[in-house]
Every structure is written in structure tokens, then in C-alpha cells.
Amino acid sequence: MDHRMEILVGVEETWRDHNSSTKELRKSEHPYMNEDKIQTPEAKRTGSAPSVPDLMQTGAGEKSSGRAAAVCLGLLCILLLIGLITLVFLYIKGNSERDQLQTSYNNLTKERDQLQTSYNNLNEERNQLQTSYIDLNKERDQLQTSYNYLNTKHEQLQTSYNDLIQERDQLQTSYNNLIQEQDQLQASYNNLIQERDQLRTSYNNLIQERDQLRTSYNNLIQERDLLRKRFDDLVREKNDLQRTFQELGWVYFSGSFYYISSLEKSWQQSREDCWRRGADLAIINSKSEQEYIRRFQRRFWFGLTDSGIEGIWKWVDGTPLTASYWAPNEPNSYRGTDEDCAETLFYTWENSWNDEPCHRARSWICEKRSA
Numbered sequence: 001m002d003h004r005m006e007i008l009v010g011v012e013e014t015w016r017d018h019n020s021s022t023k024e025l026r027k028s029e030h031p032y033m034n035e036d037k038i039q040t041p042e043a044k045r046t047g048s049a050p051s052v053p054d055l056m057q058t059g060a061g062e063k064s065s066g067r068a069a070a071v072c073l074g075l076l077c078i079l080l081l082i083g084l085i086t087l088v089f090l091y092i093k094g095n096s097e098r099d100q101l102q103t104s105y106n107n108l109t110k111e112r113d114q115l116q117t118s119y120n121n122l123n124e125e126r127n128q129l130q131t132s133y134i135d136l137n138k139e140r141d142q143l144q145t146s147y148n149y150l151n152t153k154h155e156q157l158q159t160s161y162n163d164l165i166q167e168r169d170q171l172q173t174s175y176n177n178l179i180q181e182q183d184q185l186q187a188s189y190n191n192l193i194q195e196r197d198q199l200r201t202s203y204n205n206l207i208q209e210r211d212q213l214r215t216s217y218n219n220l221i222q223e224r225d226l227l228r229k230r231f232d233d234l235v236r237e238k239n240d241l242q243r244t245f246q247e248l249g250w251v252y253f254s255g256s257f258y259y260i261s262s263l264e265k266s267w268q269q270s271r272e273d274c275w276r277r278g279a280d281l282a283i284i285n286s287k288s289e290q291e292y293i294r295r296f297q298r299r300f301w302f303g304l305t306d307s308g309i310e311g312i313w314k315w316v317d318g319t320p321l322t323a324s325y326w327a328p329n330e331p332n333s334y335r336g337t338d339e340d341c342a343e344t345l346f347y348t349w350e351n352s353w354n355d356e357p358c359h360r361a362r363s364w365i366c367e368k369r370s371a
């Protein structure tokens with residue numbers, strides 16, 4: 001039981017006590033409630049007590065007993081007097097007590113009324129308190145609900161707050177990264193601006209160059225057309241010459257004309273014949289040329305010799321031998337002979353060259369470069 005309930009119970013108990021005491025008071029406020037049952041001195045006189053004439057009638061009957069009767073009567077009178085005095089005394093005393101009781105009764109009535117008023121006030125107050133208590137209880141329940149709701153809300157908010165803190169930290173990191181990126185982008189932007197300016201300059205230069213090139217191009221187009229005409233003339237000329245060479249026994253391969261003799265002469269005489277034809281003995285300076293010459297399947301002199309210094313082979317144009325196609329065990333200056341000139345003795349082999357004495361008579365091959 002809470003404090004307010006205790007107060008209310010206290011008030012009720014006080015009221016009960018008051019009621020009981022009031023009832024007692026009610027009993028006591030009528031001290032003469034059984035007044036009718038109390039015999040007044042008068043009633044006693046008129047009631048069961050014998051009257052004086054009765055006594056006198058009895059006394060007159062007998063003389064002897066008359067005195068006794070008189071004495072008795074005197075005694076009776078005295079007794080009656082005493083009784084009367086007692087009764088008067090008791091009456092006065094009772095009256096005074098009654099007045100006092102009346103005063104007390106009035107006071108108690110007043111007090112009771114005040115208590116009643118207090119009781120009513122208290123009752124009212126109690127009812128108000130009861131209402132307030134119920135309201136407060138309701139309010140407390142609502143507050144409890146609100147509290148629970150707020151508690152849940154608070155927890156949710158706490159969670160949200162924590163999430164927000166985390167999010168904020170992430171955003172802060174992202175922000176810092178963005179700032180860094182922005183700085184880098186700014187630097188890149190500045191570089192790009194510089195580059196753009198350089199490119200603009202280059203572009204302007206290029207425009208100038210382009211214009212110059214356009215002019216050059218137009219000049220070149222003109223030149224090309226002229227050259228094309230000249231080229232066509234030269235092709236025609238070359239084809240004419242090729243035809244003439246072929247008619248005179250020359251064959252064409254990869255920028256050179258080749259002539260193979262039908263006669264046989266020494267290496268030197270063979271060379272001189274080539275000179276007369278505006279050519280020289282053939283110089284074989286590529287694998288494809290070696291293969292082309294091998295296709296004739298003939299043994300002939302070509303333009304390679306070590307007649308200058310033994311063992312140092314040179315082409316007829318004075319250039320040293322680099323790539324060679326000597327047959328196995330060649331050059332060998334066979335059996336001590338002086339073999340200083342080169343021929344295609346082993347023409348069936350991929351490496352077909354042999355060194356041979358220069359005075360021997362062989363066919364030969366001349367070469368004339370077309371360009």
C-alpha cells in the first residue's frame with residue numbers, strides 16, 4: 001500500500017472512530033432519555049407512598065398506637081423532609097449536570113459538525129486523491145509505455161547513432177581520399193593545361209607545316225606526275241633494252257643481265273670478252289643469285305680470284321669474299337697446283353664452287369647490272 005492509500009485508510013479509520021464516538025455521544029447527549037422511567041419526587045409522592053389522611057385514619061383507631069403513630073408520622077415527616085431535601089439537592093445537581101452536559105453536547109455537536117465538514121472535505125479530498133491516484137496510475141502506465149517506447153527509441157537511436165558515427169568516419173575517409181584525388185586532379189589539370197597550351201602551339205605549328213606540306217605535296221604531285229611519265233618512258237626503254245639483250249643472248253634476273261658464252265677461254269680472256277660486251281665476270285653475292293646461276297647446270301668461270309695474294313679471294317670489283325659456296329674440301333690448290341680462279345665445277349651441288357688453274361679453257365658467265 002502506498003503512502004496515498006495509507007492516508008486514505010487512516011482517514012477512513014478516523015472517521016469510523018469518530019462515528020462510533022458520535023454514536024456514544026448521541027447516547028450520552030440524552031442523559032434523560034429514560035426520564036419517563038425515572039420517578040420524579042412528585043410521582044413518588046402520588047404513587048406507592050401512603051398518604052397522610054390514610055395514616056391519620058389508622059392512628060385514630062387506636063390511642064396507644066396513636067403516639068407511636070405520631071412518632072412514626074414525625075419520623076416519616078422527617079424522613080420525607082430529608083428525602084425532599086435530597087431530591088431538591090439531586091434535582092439542582094442534576095440540573096447543573098444537565099446544563100454542563102447540554103454545553104458539552106452543544107460543543108460536541110459543533111465539533112461533530114466540524115468533524116463532519118472535515119470528514120466531507122477529507123472525503124472529497126480522498127475522492128479527488130482517488131481520482132488523482134487513478135489518473136496518476138493511468139498517467140504512470142502511459143509514462144511507463146512512453147518510457148518503454150522511448151527506451152526502444154533510445155536504443156534504436158543509439159544504434160542509428162553508432163551507424164551514423166561509422167558512416168561519418170567512412171565519409172570522412174572518403175572525403176580525405178576525395179581531397180587527395182582532387183589535389184591530384186588539380187595537378188593533372190594544371191599539367192593538362194600546360195600540355196594543351198603546348199599542343200595548341202604545336203597545332204598552330206602543324207597547321208603552318210601542313211600548309212607548307214600541302215604546297216610541297218602539290219609540288220610533289222606535279223613532280224610525281226613528271227617522274228611517272230619519265231618512269232614509264234624508262235620502263236619502255238628498259239623493256240626495249242631487255243628485248244635487245246635477250247636477242248643478243250643475255251638473260252635477266254633481279255636487276256642484272258647475264259651472258260653465258262658458247263666458247264671456252266682462259267679466266268683472263270673470258271673476262272676481257274665480258275668487258276667488250278660492256279660487262280664483267282659475274283659476282284655472286286647472294287644465295288638467290290647462287291641458286292639462279294646453278295640452274296644453268298653448266299661449268300663456267302665467274303668473277304672470283306686469289307691471284308693477288310694467295311688465299312685472299314676477291315671479286316672482280318675489288319670487294320672481299322664474305323658469303324661463299326665452296327664445294328667440300330675446296331679451295332684446295334689441288335695437288336699443289338696453282339688454282340687461283342673460281343669455277344662452278346660441282347653445279348649439281350648446293351655448294352658448287354672449285355678453285356682451278358686460271359689458264360684452263362672454260363665457258364664463262366658475264367654480268368651487267370641494269371641500274
Ligand code: BGC
Nearest residue numbers: 330332334339354355356357
Ligand atoms: C680439279 C681440282 C679439284 C679436283 C677435285 C680436279 O679435276 O682440277 O681443282 O680440286 O678435281 O677432285
Ligand code: CA
Nearest residue numbers: 332334354355
Ligand atoms: Ca680445286
